[in-house]
C-alpha cells in the first residue's frame with residue numbers, strides 16, 4: 189500500500205525490518221540501548237556487534253526519544269534507535285510518548301540527510317500498546333511530520349505479522 193504526501197511516499201509492507209534497503213531503519217529499542225528481544229534482537233543479530241559497540245557509548249535514551257548509530261552489516265546505512273512507551277492504561281502519557289519517538293526519529297533522519305526510512309510497529313510487541321491505537325498514532329504523526337518538513341522521500345512501515353499489518357492498513361486508509 190502506498191500514498192503520496194507532498195514529495196514523500198508513505199508505504200506499508202508486511203516483512204522483516206532487518207532486510208530493508210532504506211537508508212535508515214528504526215529499532216524498537218529500550219532505554220538502555222543495550223539490546224533486547226523482538227526487533228531489537230533481530231537488528232543486532234543481523235547487523236553484527238558494531239551496532240552494540242556504538243550503542244554502549246550513547247548512555248541510554250529516554251522514552252519518547254531516539255538516537256542514531258551506523259548500520260553495521262545491514263543494508264541500511266543507519267539505525268535510529270527509538271524508545272517507545274511501555275503501555276500501562278493509556279493515562280501515563282503513552283500516546284504523547286509514542287508520537288514523540290516517531291517525530292524524534294524523523295528529526296534525526298533529517299539532521300543526517302537521510303531520505304528513506306523504515307519503521308517497525310514501535311511499542312506493539314513486548315511493550316503491549318493496543319495495536320489499533322498505536323497504528324493511528326504512528327501514521328498520523330508521520331503524515332503530519334512529512335507534510336510540514338521537506339527532505340524525506342520515503343517512509344515505509346514494515347509490519348511483521350498479518351494482524352499488525354491489517355491494523356496499520358485500516359489506519360492508513362483512514363488517514364486524512
Ligand code: ADP
Pocket residue numbers: 203204205206216217225226227228230272308309310311312313314315316317346347348349352
Ligand atoms: P516493543 O518493545 O517496542 O513493543 P518489539 O520488538 O517487542 O518492540 O515489537 C514491536 C513490533 O515489531 C511487534 O509488532 C513485533 O511483532 C514486530 N517485530 C518483531 N520482529 C520484527 C522484525 N524482524 N521486523 C519487523 N517487525 C518485527
